Amino acid sequence: MKRSFGLTFKSAKGRWIANPSWQCSKASIGLFVPASPPLDPEKVKELQRFITLSKRLLVMTGAGISTESGIPDYRSEKVGLYARTDRRPIQHGDFVRSAPIRQRYWARNFVGWPQFSSHQPNPAHWALSTWEKLGKLYWLVTQNVDALHTKAGSRRLTELHGCMHRVLCLNCGEQTPRGVLQERFQVLNPTWSAEAYGLAPDGDVFLSEEEVRSFQVPSCVQCGGHLKPDVVFFGDTVNPDKVDFVHKRVKEADSLLVVGSSLQVYSSYRFILTAREKKLPIAILNIGPTRSDDLACLKLNSRCGELLPLIDPR
Numbered sequence: 212m213k214r215s216f217g218l219t220f221k222s223a224k225g226r227w228i229a230n231p232s233w234q235c236s237k238a239s240i241g242l243f244v245p246a247s248p249p250l251d252p253e254k255v256k257e258l259q260r261f262i263t264l265s266k267r268l269l270v271m272t273g274a275g276i277s278t279e280s281g282i283p284d285y286r287s288e289k290v291g292l293y294a295r296t297d298r299r300p301i302q303h304g305d306f307v308r309s310a311p312i313r314q315r316y317w318a319r320n321f322v323g324w325p326q327f328s329s330h331q332p333n334p335a336h337w338a339l340s341t342w343e344k345l346g347k348l349y350w351l352v353t354q355n356v357d358a359l360h361t362k363a364g365s366r367r368l369t370e371l372h373g374c375m376h377r378v379l380c381l382n383c384g385e386q387t388p389r390g391v392l393q394e395r396f397q398v399l400n401p402t403w404s405a406e407a408y409g410l411a412p413d414g415d416v417f418l419s420e421e422e423v424r425s426f427q428v429p430s431c432v433q434c435g436g437h438l439k440p441d442v443v444f445f446g447d448t449v450n451p452d453k454v455d456f457v458h459k460r461v462k463e464a465d466s467l468l469v470v471g472s473s474l475q476v477y478s479s480y481r482f483i484l485t486a487r488e489k490k491l492p493i494a495i496l497n498i499g500p501t502r503s504d505d506l507a508c509l510k511l512n513s514r515c516g517e518l519l520p521l522i523d524p525r
Contacts, residue, residue: 243283247498247512254511255521261466261494261509262522267349269464269486270339271479273472275497277357279333279516303447306439307381313437315418318426320440321396322405323416324389327375332363335470335515338522340364347524350460354472354479356442369457371449371478373442382436392429392438399427449478461485469495471515474502 262268274282305312332340340363342348351368353360356375360368378387405422431438443449461467467486474480483503486493494509495501496518504510511518 243278243281244514245278245498247514250513250518250521251511254509254513255518257509258494258496258511258518259522261468261492262347262524264492265347265466265468267463267465268342268347268468269350269352269461269466270342270348270468270470271472271482272339272351272353272355272360272470273474273479273497274355275471275473276335276353276515277330277333277355277359277471279335279514280330280357280359282327282330282357300445303444306444307437313439314426314428315420315423317396317428317438318405318423319416319418321393321400321426322418324393327357328389330357330359332359333516335519336360336363336365338519339470342524343367345524349464352457352460352479352482354476356440369453369460371443371453371457373440375440375442377441378438379441380431380434380436381439383431383434385431385433386441387432387438389440395429396427399429403427443478454478454481457482458485461491462489464491466492466494469493469497469501469503469507470519471497472501473497473499 301312301316306316336359339348339351339360343351343365348367351360351365352371353368354371356370356372358374358376360370361374376389378389378392379385380387403426405418429438430436461482462485464486467483469483472479474483480502483493483506487506493503493507494511495503495507496511496513496515498512498514501510
């Protein structure tokens with residue numbers, strides 16, 4: 212998929228304007244959702260029973276819940292990033308060690324940010340927020356970095372891998388809203404423009420090396436250190452305190468529902484192992500196989516936004 216942004220700088224208004232030729236629509240959102248069978252009424256009843264019996268439900272969500280909001284994932288068959296391109300996500304060690312890699316990352320992220328930050332919750336996010344308000348959902352753990360659960364009003368929430376809407380200084384730890392950094396990018400790059408190709412899961416796009424070469428990257432305003440999104444890149448580890456916190460929430464729960472995750476990465480899979488040790492019933496809603504299908508008492512291959520709103524949490 213080619214996407215032309217045509218970035219220009221309007222001196223009268225003092226701001227960048229992105230002019231994407233590809234607009235988000237129901238059709239384009241569907242590009243990122245893998246094929247799934249029609250809803251099975253019997254499976255819906257089974258999930259309803261699972262939720263009804265749960266009194267302290269812990270829900271763990273992955274990229275599959277956000278594909279229906281227009282954000283692609285990595286692993287979905289035929290439509291994930293790995294299936295569509297040979298591109299691979301940035302590695303933590305490369306980002307920390309290499310100035311050119313940081314420059315390339317931030318140039319791509321700068322172009323992709325207006326679209327990424329504009330994504331909105333879909334019916335699955337809103338359903339889980341409603342479950343929380345009604346006292347059904349005890350805790351929500353998400354692997355996603357898109358802030359869509361927060362936008363939907365979820366508060367009993369742990370963002371396991373951080374959030375793209377925050378920026379962190381690698382030297383002093385200062386946190387900055389991502390929108391503030393976007394303004395600094397605009398000031399440093401008043402004449403820079405780029406044409407982007409494709410959309411990646413974590414808020415960036417694909418640019419040519421020639422376009423990246425002239426992009427200027429700001430440093431931390433407090434100490435001059437390198438800036439990084441407040442997320443866990445591939446090759447990095449989740450903060451141990453956050454891991455311990457989630458383990459405690461799992462042990463306090465009486466059931467666990469996985470929504471939109473293949474559970475391939477250990478950072479999420481370990482909590483399934485904890486749930487098994489506690490003999491908690493586990494249900495999985497995900498299109499395609501997961502690492503824990505053999506541990507689940509219920510597996511559903513349906514769209515999250517199609518199924519979850521059908522469930523009565525009371």
